[in-house]
Amino acid sequence: MDQPIDSQVAGTALAPPRDLKHQLLKIKEENAVLSLEVAQLQQRVHEQASIIRRLRNLRAVKWTKPFQRISHWWEQRVQSRTPADLIPYHHIMGSRKKGQDIWISTGDDPQFLIQPVYKEMTREAGWFMLEYEFQCTHNSSQQLFFDLGEGFVSAMSLTWEAPASGRISLPIYLPSGWHALRLDPLTHEATFHMDHVFLRRLSKRPDHLAPHNSSTYDYLEHHKSGTKVLGRLSPIQQLAKVGNNPLHWQSVGEDPYFIWELNDTSELQSGWHAWQFKLHTTDDSSRSTMSRLYLDSGDGFNEVETVNLPLNHSDDAPSSRVFFSKKNITRIRFDPIDYPGEFRIETLGMETIHADESLHIMLDHLSLHHPNHLEKSKDSILHSIQPLCDASGASPLEVVSRLYEETQVNNNTLIDYKAWMNSVEPSTIPSNQAIEQSIRLFAHPPLISVVMPTYNTPEKYLRLCIESIIKQSYPHWELCIADDNSPQTHVQRILKEYAQRDPRIKYTIREVNGHISAASNSALALATGNFVALLDHDDELPSYALYFIAEAINAHPDAAVIYSDEDKIDEAGSRFEPHFKSDWNPDLFLSQNYVSHLGVYRRTLLEQISGFRLGVEGSQDQDLLLRCLPHINATQIIHVPRILYHWRTLPGSTAMAAGEKTYTTDAGIKALEDYFQQTGQQVRVEMGKVPNTYRTHYPIPTPEPLVSLLIPTRDKVELVETAVRSILEKSTYQNYEILILDNGSIEDATLSYFIAIQAQDSRVRVLRWDFPFNYSAINNFGASQAKGEILGLINNDIEVISPEWLSEMVSHAIRPEIGCVGAKLYYPDETLQHAGVLLGVGGVANHAHLRSPRSSLGPFARLTSVQNFSAVTAAVLLVKKRTFNQVNGLNEKDLTIAFNDVDFCLRVRQLGLRNIWTPYAELYHYESISRGSEDNPEKLARFNAEVEYMQTTWGPLLEQDPMYNPNLNRSKPDYSIASDALQ
Numbered sequence: 001m002d003q004p005i006d007s008q009v010a011g012t013a014l015a016p017p018r019d020l021k022h023q024l025l026k027i028k029e030e031n032a033v034l035s036l037e038v039a040q041l042q043q044r045v046h047e048q049a050s051i052i053r054r055l056r057n058l059r060a061v062k063w064t065k066p067f068q069r070i071s072h073w074w075e076q077r078v079q080s081r082t083p084a085d086l087i088p089y090h091h092i093m094g095s096r097k098k099g100q101d102i103w104i105s106t107g108d109d110p111q112f113l114i115q116p117v118y119k120e121m122t123r124e125a126g127w128f129m130l131e132y133e134f135q136c137t138h139n140s141s142q143q144l145f146f147d148l149g150e151g152f153v154s155a156m157s158l159t160w161e162a163p164a165s166g167r168i169s170l171p172i173y174l175p176s177g178w179h180a181l182r183l184d185p186l187t188h189e190a191t192f193h194m195d196h197v198f199l200r201r202l203s204k205r206p207d208h209l210a211p212h213n214s215s216t217y218d219y220l221e222h223h224k225s226g227t228k229v230l231g232r233l234s235p236i237q238q239l240a241k242v243g244n245n246p247l248h249w250q251s252v253g254e255d256p257y258f259i260w261e262l263n264d265t266s267e268l269q270s271g272w273h274a275w276q277f278k279l280h281t282t283d284d285s286s287r288s289t290m291s292r293l294y295l296d297s298g299d300g301f302n303e304v305e306t307v308n309l310p311l312n313h314s315d316d317a318p319s320s321r322v323f324f325s326k327k328n329i330t331r332i333r334f335d336p337i338d339y340p341g342e343f344r345i346e347t348l349g350m351e352t353i354h355a356d357e358s359l360h361i362m363l364d365h366l367s368l369h370h371p372n373h374l375e376k377s378k379d380s381i382l383h384s385i386q387p388l389c390d391a392s393g394a395s396p397l398e399v400v401s402r403l404y405e406e407t408q409v410n411n412n413t414l415i416d417y418k419a420w421m422n423s424v425e426p427s428t429i430p431s432n433q434a435i436e437q438s439i440r441l442f443a444h445p446p447l448i449s450v451v452m453p454t455y456n457t458p459e460k461y462l463r464l465c466i467e468s469i470i471k472q473s474y475p476h477w478e479l480c481i482a483d484d485n486s487p488q489t490h491v492q493r494i495l496k497e498y499a500q501r502d503p504r505i506k507y508t509i510r511e512v513n514g515h516i517s518a519a520s521n522s523a524l525a526l527a528t529g530n531f532v533a534l535l536d537h538d539d540e541l542p543s544y545a546l547y548f549i550a551e552a553i554n555a556h557p558d559a560a561v562i563y564s565d566e567d568k569i570d571e572a573g574s575r576f577e578p579h580f581k582s583d584w585n586p587d588l589f590l591s592q593n594y595v596s597h598l599g600v601y602r603r604t605l606l607e608q609i610s611g612f613r614l615g616v617e618g619s620q621d622q623d624l625l626l627r628c629l630p631h632i633n634a635t636q637i638i639h640v641p642r643i644l645y646h647w648r649t650l651p652g653s654t655a656m657a658a659g660e661k662t663y664t665t666d667a668g669i670k671a672l673e674d675y676f677q678q679t680g681q682q683v684r685v686e687m688g689k690v691p692n693t694y695r696t697h698y699p700i701p702t703p704e705p706l707v708s709l710l711i712p713t714r715d716k717v718e719l720v721e722t723a724v725r726s727i728l729e730k731s732t733y734q735n736y737e738i739l740i741l742d743n744g745s746i747e748d749a750t751l752s753y754f755i756a757i758q759a760q761d762s763r764v765r766v767l768r769w770d771f772p773f774n775y776s777a778i779n780n781f782g783a784s785q786a787k788g789e790i791l792g793l794i795n796n797d798i799e800v801i802s803p804e805w806l807s808e809m810v811s812h813a814i815r816p817e818i819g820c821v822g823a824k825l826y827y828p829d830e831t832l833q834h835a836g837v838l839l840g841v842g843g844v845a846n847h848a849h850l851r852s853p854r855s856s857l858g859p860f861a862r863l864t865s866v867q868n869f870s871a872v873t874a875a876v877l878l879v880k881k882r883t884f885n886q887v888n889g890l891n892e893k894d895l896t897i898a899f900n901d902v903d904f905c906l907r908v909r910q911l912g913l914r915n916i917w918t919p920y921a922e923l924y925h926y927e928s929i930s931r932g933s934e935d936n937p938e939k940l941a942r943f944n945a946e947v948e949y950m951q952t953t954w955g956p957l958l959e960q961d962p963m964y965n966p967n968l969n970r971s972k973p974d975y976s977i978a979s980d981a982l983q
Contacts, residue, residue: 082118084130084197089113089182101195105186114181116199125176127202135165136192140185144170146220147180156220158213167196171206173220215247215344218278233334233348234259247345251337257294260332268329272358274351275321277309279336280344292335297327322358322365324401359397362404369407387665387691402855416977417567417578420967424978425643435473435547442554448477448546449529449603453519454491454537455484461538461648462491464573466498466505468540474547478529481507482522484514517612517620524611531562533600534621538648540569541598545644549600552640560636561628562600564644565965575646578977579860580965584637587916588867590672592693593622594860597645605631619667626675641966665691672696689864690857695920696866698811704735707810707878708788712741712769712778713796717750719926721757726800728761733806736792740766741782743773776890776900779874783884790814791881793874793901797926798825805921812866812916813878819913820879820905822872823921824863830854833925834876835862836869836917837902838973839961844950845871845902846973859975866918870909870963874901875925883908894949897942906954 088094091107103110114130116122130144140162145152162168162185185194209217235241238253249256279291291309294301307323336343353361363378373381385399394402430438439445450469454462469479479502483491495507506526510519524532531553535541545564552562567578581594588594599621609627616623669685672694676683684697709727713720724738745751754766767785769778783791790813792806802808805823812821825834835858836848848869849858857863874890887907890900905915951958960966969976 080121081198081200082116082121084117084199085115086183086194086197087113087115101193102191103185103194104191105189108188110184110186112183112185114183114197114199121201122174122178122199123176125174127205128172128174129200129202130168130170130172130197131200132168132194132197133166134162134168134185134192134194136162136186136190138164140164140192141187142168143184144172145182145184146178146216147182148175148178152180152182156216158210158216160210160213171202171209173205173217175220212243219247219348233345236333242342248342249336249345250342251340253340254338255335256337257333257335260334268325268350269352270325270327272322272324272353272355274353274358274361275307275309275323276349276351277321278345278348281337281341291337293323294333294335295325295329296331296333297325297329301331301333320361322353322361322404324358355397359400362400365407366400366403370403373403402857405856417576420578420977421575424967428642429544432473435544438551439474439547442550444554444557445476446531446550446553447529448474448531448533448549448600449527450477450479450533450535450546451520451523451527452479452481452535452537453484453516453523454481454486454495455513455516455519456486456488457491457537458650459490459494461650462494464540465535465537466494468543469505469535470498470502471543472541472546473543474550476550477504477546478527479505480523480526481505482519482526483507483509484516484519484522485510485512515614515617517614517617520620521611524606527603529603531600532603532606533598536597536648538650539597540646540648542644542646545598548640548642548644549598552638556636556638558636559638560602560605560632561625562638562640563595564598564640564642565967566597566645566647567643568649569646570649578643578967580641580967580975580977581639582965583639583962584634585868585963586634586914588862588865589622589625590694590696591688591865591867592861593619593625593668595625596621597647599625601628616667616671618664619671622668623671623674626671627678629675630679665694668692668694688861690861693861693865698815700807700811700814704733705790705810705814706788707733707736707790707792707806708782708786708881709736709738709792709794710741710779710782710786711738711794711796712743712775712782713745714743714773715745715747715750716796717747717753720750720796721753723794723796723798724757724764726798727794727806728763730800730803731806732803733810736763736806737787738764739782739786740764741778742766742768743778744770774892774896776892776895780889780892783881783889786881789881791879791884793877793879795875795925798876799924799926801826801922801924802920805923808918808920809876809878812918813880817914818916819883819908819911820872820877820915822869822915822917823876823923824917824919825873825875825923825925826854827851828924828926832856832863833927834873835919836867836963837871837873837905838964839870839902839954840958841961841964841970841973844899844947844958847873848973849975850973852974862975864919866916866920868914868963869917870915870957870961871902871905872915872917874904875927876921876923877901879908883911883913886911895946898946899950903950903953906957 086094086101086103088103088111090109090111091105092110092112093104093106094101122128134140141159142162143157143159145157148156158170158172160170185192205221235249236257236259238251238256239258240250240252242248242250275293277291293307293309295305295307297305299305305325307321309321334348336345360378363381366373366381367376367378373384376384381400382396385396385403388394388399389396452465457465466479469477481495483495486492492509495505495509499505499507508522508526510522514522520534531549533546533549548564549562553559563581565578565580567575569575579594579596582588585594601624605628606624608631609624611624612620613623613627665687669687672683672685676685676696682699686695686697687693688695711720711723720740724740727736727738740754740757742754745754757764758766765785767782769781771777779793790810792809809821809823812818822834822836825832827833831854832847832849832852834847835852837845838848839845849856849863852858852863887904887910890904892900895903909915967978969978
């Protein structure tokens with residue numbers, strides 16, 4: 001006869017059933033009785049709870065205090081603790097003997113479902129204690145699984161060791177919307193006792209939780225109802241588990257990644273999705289951490305369908321990331337970090353959301369994280385972006401999404417910048433003692449007049465601004481302040497206070513308000529220094545700013561204009577959004593006022609142009625420099641590649657949002673139009689693709705100059721036919737000839753096409769060049785046969801996008817100061833292939849913004865602005881024929897394949913001409929399809945020789961491209977911040 005469990009000694013063996021078949025029949029009968037008892041118990045509990053609810057809803061009932069106490073006691077009893085049923089789910093049979101539950105595990109994976117009798121008690125999320133009696137022959141490894149809507153997954157479970165006999169108490173967290181609990185009591189066949197199961201609500205998070213379960217606890221506690229756990233997370237590359245925690249991992253390389261095996265792809269249709277994630281790294285939180293999702297929508301993983309996941313190190317809550325998928329998602333790759341180190345995935349889930357919900361989520365995010373929209377209401381943000389919508393024809397959702405995507409990059413940049421400020425910047429700043437010694441060596445220490453207009457400046461920021469000048473380590477300065485008749489009396493009081501404290505501070509109070517240009521002129525009238533520095537009334541200078549300006553003036557005695565890099569500073573004094581600029585970039589300056597702060601001018605130059613001009617307020621600084629340009633040359637404009645200015649972001653400031661000051665764009669257009677008119681140039685100016693940027697239209701003479709487009713090719717008729725057809729059919733510019741330079745084609749289809757296309761269009765000529773492939777030589781041959789005034793070097797694997805591409809490029813190519821003109825080229829996947837060439841980045845040279853999305857504006861709208869580069873690619877390049885001949889064309893001896901375009905551009909640059917890139921000439925480039933890759937010893941040897949030639953010939957320029965800031969990354973062309981000090 002079976003012994004009752006309570007009469008057995010703990011640890012002794014339970015007697016196995018003698019007749020298993022007979023036992024199973026009795027179990028079935030007893031299960032039916034047990035189910036009836038459970039149903040009756042549930043019914044009684046529900047009836048009692050219903051009675052309480054009805055009584056509370058009866059207004060006629062007068063609650064007495066004793067009855068209230070009884071009711072509250074009963075509700076607390078019911079709602080704080082509920083019995084739970086054990087429902088055999090897998091590999092378990094059960095029976096009841098003398099009121100005790102006997103369970104038999106019939107396999108190595110027995111499973112119960114735990115069903116609270118009063119489940120309403122668990123609907124509200126919170127901490128609970130799972131309690132039950134357990135007895136077996138020996139200690140057991142047990143596991144509790146949570147189904148949050150996507151089934152039971154091993155990553156969402158708790159594990160513990162249960163003693164052979166005793167009462168188990170396990171703290172758990174049940175989020176709202178949980179579906180089911182599964183308890184696995186054993187990992188082998190055995191008979192065991194388990195009953196008296198309860199769930200007891202806890203008032204707070206328990207103080208002591210098993211560390212190996214911490215990631216599951218954290219996920220459950222932060223889980224949002226509706227979030228989907230996608231499925232199984234499978235490590236694929238450079239990942240090793242740490243301990244027994246299924247979510248604690250170590251990256252052993254720079255490219256670790258998981259694959260998510262999706263449970264239900266119906267939740268991943270095209271549309272808007274929101275990811276919730278929390279990843280904890282064990283290294284210094286100031287280190288840049290950017291996780292990424294790669295979405296496979298049927299074409300495999302690629303850089304286009306990628307979602308950046310910048311991590312929020314300062315917040316314990318999970319991060320949320322909204323994104324839009326154009327296609328259904330079949331697989332997801334998750335790249336947690338990009339460096340060796342340990343990390344723990346504490347939260348990872350997803351939900352599909354409506355477009356309206358995504359808009360609200362992104363607007364909330366912009367008000368917290370976008371520097372131009374901090375603390376704005378949703379309506380205010382929508383109002384401020386309306387000019388962007390009008391200019392681009394995009395919907396508010398599209399513009400908000402674009403701004404939101406900017407923050408996903410800038411958040412990471414902010415992390416990089418914090419690390420840079422902590423480690424790199426301090427190492428480049430000399431000590432005060434070293435500065436004093438250096439100043440004593442200056443041949444002519446300049447007196448720098450800091451000119452500052454004020455108007456109703458908040459007291460806090462006015463004091464911070466003035467104090468930043470007083471703290472300058474360079475002592476030879478004067479602060480010249482003109483108050484523009486501020487109604488707020490504290491301004492004059494503060495100015496008087498500081499003028500009495502330091503004789504270097506002088507001020508004047510204007511009798512009438514004349515706005516910023518007039519006030520700046522009043523301040524300028526007080527200046528006696530050799531140079532004038534411009535300062536806004538709520539901004540700040542770092543203590544070493546004027547020292548580095550004075551150092552630059554002594555290094556360049558002929559300097560007329562000096563400008564520095566800058567960043568922004570918020571109301572709390574936190575620095576962000578660094579603007580690391582290039583050296584003097586005239587065409588970028590005509591596209592936007594990138595010079596901005598800190599701007600320093602020789603005082604005699606400002607006197608020569610009569611200071612600031614009235615009528616261009618909002619763009620007065622750009623107008624000032626524009627009017628200086630005719631009186632100086634480019635070598636007199638000096639760039640100091642250091643952050644020497646902190647631009648305050650306050651509501652209403654230009655630093656805060658371009659959209660808040662739409663008049664600034666109009667003022668900028670007027671300033672540019674006046675400049676072109678005064679310099680005798682018939683240039684039309686209009687607003688660029690975003691506010692405070694400009695597009696300049698240079699005239700093309702009549703008749704239009706003939707352009708000779710040189711297209712080397714060999715067979716691959718489908719490529720060259722696409723290129724030629726797109727030029728003929730799409731180009732609005734008509735005065736061109738196409739020279740197809742045939743490098744030994746033999747395929748019948750190609751030869752037939754050559755005959756046909758020449759018969760169809762007289763502008764097309766095919767010239768045979770039967771020599772081993774040499775890109776430089778074949779283009780030199782084509783140039784010698786060209787009839788045009790302008791040459792176009794064109795790859796055979798391009799396709800025209802914008803019909804005005806050739807007109808745009810010709811309008812720049814004919815400018816006397818311009819050498820080579822480059823275009824904006826895309827890969828077929830709509831990512832950037834070329835937006836200018838950066839020297840010395842990732843080797844000899846690299847394409848700027850490589851693989852950026854086509855929709856990206858780039859840092860500081862660089863991808864929408866015409867600008868100068870040291871070099872541009874010859875995949876699509878225009879240059880005057882006389883310039884081409886002047887430098888003897890491409891180098892066909894030393895650079896037969898690679899870098900010949902870079903070398904050519906640098907030799908053109910030596911003539912004193914500027915190379916330029918325009919975003920308004922757009923084409924596809926199916927790069928190197930027809931020639932193959934450097935994949936054999938002969939090609940590699942040739943390539944290495946070409947690298948050596950470039951390094952020998954252009955070494956200093958490759959070390960520091962003047963069109964690229966030394967504080968930016970030299971290993972990647974993405975304009976990210978360098979991790980080491982280069983200054």
